[in-house]
Amino acid sequence: MSGLLHGLLYGLPIITVVLTVTALGLWFERKFAARIQSRKGPTMVGPAGILQPLADVVKMLQKEQLTPASADRVLFELAPILCGAFAVATAAVVPFSPTVVAADLDIGVLYVLAVNALVLIPVWMGGWSSNNKFALIGAMRAVAQSVSYSVPMVLSALVPVILAGSMSLSDIVRYQAEHHWFALWPTIPGLPAFVLFFLSSLAEANRIPFDIPEAESELIAGITTEYTGMKFGLFYMAEYIHTVIASAVASVLFLGGWDGPFYPGLHWMVLKTLLLFASIYWVRWSLLRFRSDQLMTLCWKWLVPASLLLVMAAALFVKVGGGH
Amino acid sequence: MIEQVGFGLVAGCIVLAALLVARAKNAIHGVLWLGVVLGATAVLYVMLRAPFLAGIQLLLYVGGVMTLMILGVMLTRHDQHEAALERKRPWLAGVLSLFLLGMLVTAIQTSPELHASEAAPATVKDIGRSLLTEHVLAFEALSLLLLATMIGAIVLLRRDRPDRLVEESR
Known part of the structure; x- marks a missing residue:
């Protein structure tokens, strides 16, 4: 029962913070993108446009909720809710500091990967139930992309697991705090695995350059074509939450999580997460979108074999280096 | 409770x-x-x-x-019409399922090893160890099977097969 209480006590604030960061992320992305492209971004709502996300939400809540007549109604309504829920669920095991973690599972890494894999289903459900060809094509692309990219993602997440000898995210951070951050040492499986994990989680979150499921120039809005108002908002939000959590997980697995000098752990963790978060937008507004086949070629011909090699290298390092 | x-x-x-x-x-x-x-x-x-x-x-x-x-x-x-699968002989399916259920129940009742025990929870280490020692043969056989499946899929999808080319140009 104490586990439940602990989960509630820490889970609620963590969800609140994650949602707040998500809202601010929306604002940040617009400002950041605008600066990259020599524009100003939101300026009217509040100081420097900081209240823009609030205005967006109010706008979305006011919009009419439309359901296409030929849609599969139940699935259509269910998809955005599940999508948001699964996206938030990943936050449960992320250790933000030695004490701030909602549920310190022994199989934390596996949990994150498993719930990540689940997000795909509501995304696909939404695309299919809309009964719209653009939504359906978007859904097909999302499924193909997600299935492919979860392979290198799982394999590269295995590297820190092997190096630290544990699947618990807290243990992995503790190991890194005692030894080295995995992105720095051992450099050979560590750094490339970090890059691979980051790339694959970009692809899983449908971020540019991997956002072909909703390529607006060819698919209108992909899976969200038929969604209006807050239902669209939930999909949109889930994407941002996914990005925040992916950054947090990447910094836990490879950048030492809460480990850092002078400041308390929580500060370091938040700083690392936000830096990765910002770099995702940097990539997003600097690069172009891949084509479908290029995406698959990149994944199956390069990332998968590379991640297999990295796993072997990690095992070799542990074996030769004396193990844990 | x-x-x-x-x-x-x-x-x-x-x-x-x-x-x-x-x-x-x-x-x-x-x-x-x-x-x-x-x-x-x-x-x-x-x-x-x-x-x-x-x-x-x-x-x-x-x-x-x-x-x-x-x-x-x-x-x-x-x-649309094809998708609504026709159910032929539902009673046969029912009898078969009941038969399967009976078999499972008797198997569970009679086998002594299947009772839930209060043993320590199996860790990843335990599972890994037993996979690579006790069950290594089954493990390797499965890997071989999966490999064969993968190669089979690639062979089936090869684009340079002559019959495939004809099909595409049609």
Whole structure:
């Protein structure tokens, strides 16, 4: 029962913070993108446009909720809710500091990967139930992309697991705090695995350059074509939450999580997460979108074999280096 | 007591969802209900203190197998009328299922090793060790099978096969 209480006590604030960061992320992305492209971004709502996300939400809540007549109604309504829920669920095991973690599972890494894999289903459900060809094509692309990219993602997440000898995210951070951050040492499986994990989680979150499921120039809005108002908002939000959590997980697995000098752990963790978060937008507004086949070629011909090699290298390092 | 109630709820969910899989008129709905079955099975594993198995169940079955089934349904032809599968001889299916149920129940009742024990929860290390020592033959046989499947899929999809080229140019 104490586990439940602990989960509630820490889970609620963590969800609140994650949602707040998500809202601010929306604002940040617009400002950041605008600066990259020599524009100003939101300026009217509040100081420097900081209240823009609030205005967006109010706008979305006011919009009419439309359901296409030929849609599969139940699935259509269910998809955005599940999508948001699964996206938030990943936050449960992320250790933000030695004490701030909602549920310190022994199989934390596996949990994150498993719930990540689940997000795909509501995304696909939404695309299919809309009964719209653009939504359906978007859904097909999302499924193909997600299935492919979860392979290198799982394999590269295995590297820190092997190096630290544990699947618990807290243990992995503790190991890194005692030894080295995995992105720095051992450099050979560590750094490339970090890059691979980051790339694959970009692809899983449908971020540019991997956002072909909703390529607006060819698919209108992909899976969200038929969604209006807050239902669209939930999909949109889930994407941002996914990005925040992916950054947090990447910094836990490879950048030492809460480990850092002078400041308390929580500060370091938040700083690392936000830096990765910002770099995702940097990539997003600097690069172009891949084509479908290029995406698959990149994944199956390069990332998968590379991640297999990295796993072997990690095992070799542990074996030769004396193990844990 | 709480555990029994929880088990009852989860097991009820599984049975209900499984029935809905069998009754689904639409292949996609069937696949999604199957997802509920598989997800609820993961909950059972958690209740049996096997979190690793539960994670694997979610990752491989709900994340992987279901996605493949979705792709399978979407890449094959389904006419609206064809999709509503006709059920021929439902009584035969019922008798067969009852027979299977009877077999399972007797197997569970008579085998002594299947009773839930209060042993320490199996860790990832234990599972890994037993896979690579005790069950190494089965493990390697499975790997071989999967490899054969993968190579088979590649061979089937090769674009430079002459018959395939003809089909595409048509």
